[in-house]
Amino acid sequence: MKAPETPAAARLLVDCLVEQGCDRIFTVPGESFLQVLDGLGQQDTIEVVTCRQEGGVAFMACADGAMTGRPGVAFVTRGPGATNASIGVHVAMQDSQPMILFVGDVDSSMRDREGFQEVDFAAFFGPIAKWAARIDSADRIPEYVARAYATAISGRPGPVVLALPEDMLSRATQAVPRARVERPAQAPCPDAMQAMMALIADAASPVAIIGGAGWNARAREHFQLFAERLGIPVATAFRRQDAISPSSPVYAGNLGYGPNPKLVDRVKNADLILAVGARLGEATTDGYTVPPLVAADRHLIHVHPDADELNSVYPATLAICADMGEFAESAALWDEGEAIDFDAGAQAHAEWQAWATAHPNGHRLDMGQCVQFMRDTLPADTIVCNGAGNFAGWWHRYWRYAGFPSQLAPTCGAMGYGVPAAVSAALRHPERTVVAVAGDGDFLMNGQELATAAQHGANLIVIVVDNGAYGTIRMHQEREFPGEDRISATRLANPDFAALGHAFGGWSTRAETTAQFETALAEAKGRTGLRLIHCVIDIEQLAASGATISGLRDR
Missing domain, CATH: 3.40.50.970 (Thiamin diphosphate (ThDP)-binding fold, Pyr/PP domains)
Known part of the structure; x- marks a missing residue:
């Protein structure tokens, strides 16, 4: 038949x-x-x-x-x-x-x-x-x-x-495919660019916030040239840390959850915000306070590829609707006339470097030191993927997102994103190192996709940070309702994640000290396929904040 x-x-x-x-x-x-x-x-x-x-x-x-x-x-x-x-x-x-x-x-x-x-x-x-x-x-x-x-x-x-x-x-049909469609590339209005440069020239303490809709390698390269020429401090929007090279002398760090307090003050006190690609959403702006939603003594230049986003929440002094690559290249090539030169970019970069340097915290498995060892061990263009949870703060603060793209993380704060994203990244970029970092609660949202990774031959390293709790919610709980007897619904009874990784056909191991983690990562780097490191940490070690659960409890 x-x-x-x-x-x-x-x-x-x-x-x-x-x-x-x-x-x-x-x-x-x-x-x-x-x-x-x-x-x-x-x-x-x-x-x-x-x-x-x-x-x-x-x-x-x-x-x-x-x-x-x-x-x-x-x-x-x-x-x-x-x-x-x-x-x-x-x-x-x-x-x-x-x-x-x-x-x-x-x-x-x-x-x-x-x-x-x-x-x-x-x-x-x-x-x-x-x-x-x-x-x-x-x-x-x-x-x-x-x-x-x-x-x-x-x-x-x-x-x-x-x-x-x-x-x-x-059904039957005689229709044929339509031709490939491309993204419209809208260049910025020259008059708007002139007005933007005039506002920047009049500013005393400008700050740029970048990354978001339509951001790409072209926008990254050209905006970095523009910002470095002028010396403007550049902050990245929440989980958009690969929008500029971390080695740029004007990179000031990231906004969102757990930012450098000095950067927060700098953005709050800026007399000009140049937002490029960022929506200036709730997470990036800490509930529309960084920068303040309305400030009489501050100008906002908002550049976005979608006109509907402009003036939708933050009122803009100058709104520019343009493709990110087109805008950044126009800015990089713009002749501003009299030279504009700020020294704040270098100051902000030095503040970020100090903030993003991990110091020992006394815990047996010190996650800050682990991220530092990752930086020393893995390629600079490693793609780091994570979902939501307190654990992600160590990478947001201490990792350097040097490649593009190199940060795959949901700005909407969805748990379970890291492992699937890492599988996708490993298939899309088999020539690069891919790392999924996940908390214990986060990992079990979509950890089953390790089977997909194994089936399709994806090369990735998975780091599971296990503190036996929904740590972010536990942190909020301890702050709002302190006391051991007030802990509710956040404790977790976890499996042996190393054994689970092995069951999926991968190489896996358990790390309970910083030294064990370093040994495990070095071995994982020398292998291919699926590799999983189960990091067991103390619930008292809060991600990159310098605080502890007991510190919150005793406030």
């Missing part, structure tokens, strides 16, 4: 993805899009990465989009698959990363009956995606796919969700 051919609509969808430059998709397979799976199996342009949970699928696609600037692509099934994947859509939206989630949907004839796993995906994803729609006509597949790419990469990048009715994927 002759095997049936892949239906024309499903073949067309795959061909459209190929035309748009898609070379990898992430999926947990589902019966609702069997036709697409068959089409993917009949070609060799797109690699199919089979994952273990849809949250991991979406995180991998989100991370892939962050690295390439093109949408990371995910396929999941309806109902439970789509709702599991929604966390990645939320991250892609808040992180301004391009992503497309395809969801197998119910047969059109079953719609609106609350059929098996039926969800109104446009209504469900609408608030957390740039665009959510359903492809009802096979002939319009090229239109929808091209629009999805254009929407995901234009303006403020973000996620698109497209539902695929099961019957639509089986």
